[in-house]
Amino acid sequence: MRRLRAWRHGRGNWQQARWMALDIETNGLSPKEDAMLSLAWVPIQPPVIALDRTGYSLLHSDTTLNQSATIHQLSSSDLASGRPLKEVLEAFTHDAQDHFIVAHNVQFDRSALQAALARAGMRWRADGWYCTLLAEKKRLERAHNVLPHGSLTLAASRARYGLADFTGHHALHDAIACAELFLAQAYRSSNGQSIPARRILKDGR
DSSP states (O other), rough: HHHHHHHHHHHHHHSSSSSSEEEEEEEESSSEEEEEEEEEEEETTTTTGGGGGOEEEEEEOOOOOOOOHTTTTTTTHHHHHHHHHHHHHHHHHHHHOOEEEESSSSHHHHHHHHHHHHHHTTOOOOEEEHHHHHHHHHHHTOOOSSSOOOTHHHHHHHHHHTOOOOOOHHHHHHHHHHHHHHHHHHHHHHTTTOHHHHHHHTEEE
16 A cells, blocks of 8 residues: 555656655764764755754764764763654654655665664655755766766755755754755756656656
């Protein structure tokens, strides 16, 4: 039943589909092993980003923080007062049910999410995933043989669409920035036409 619903979702007009930008900050570069520090999600209703329905939470953690936490400007006291992992995941999966998930590095965010769900004893699957980084990589490779170093960062990708300057490393800010980039990519890809969501998804996987 879930697969049939997701299939039908993908056949509909991409502008009528349900999209959700996601960003996860962790205590390191290993999404499966390092603790999740914060999670943010932002609903997208093309051409609108639903800022009134965003979600953001710090996760409770007693983990010794490393340099990643410093980059995200998080302290041990911040995380000590954070919300329980399962509570945050339940809120996210409720809001993200029947959505296509958008992230700037799907490989990382999906792995981190799956590891967190497993630790919480939960199971959940998105209708589909769209990676803004991969979509941008495909587009640039069609025009260049070699991609300049740093050309696929969220900030660099946004700049090519004339989006505002961006400084990352806060989950909610990153999720909003990713949502804006997704809309810019999708409208360019669709050329203003009513195309199926599955064609947009194909760009980002």
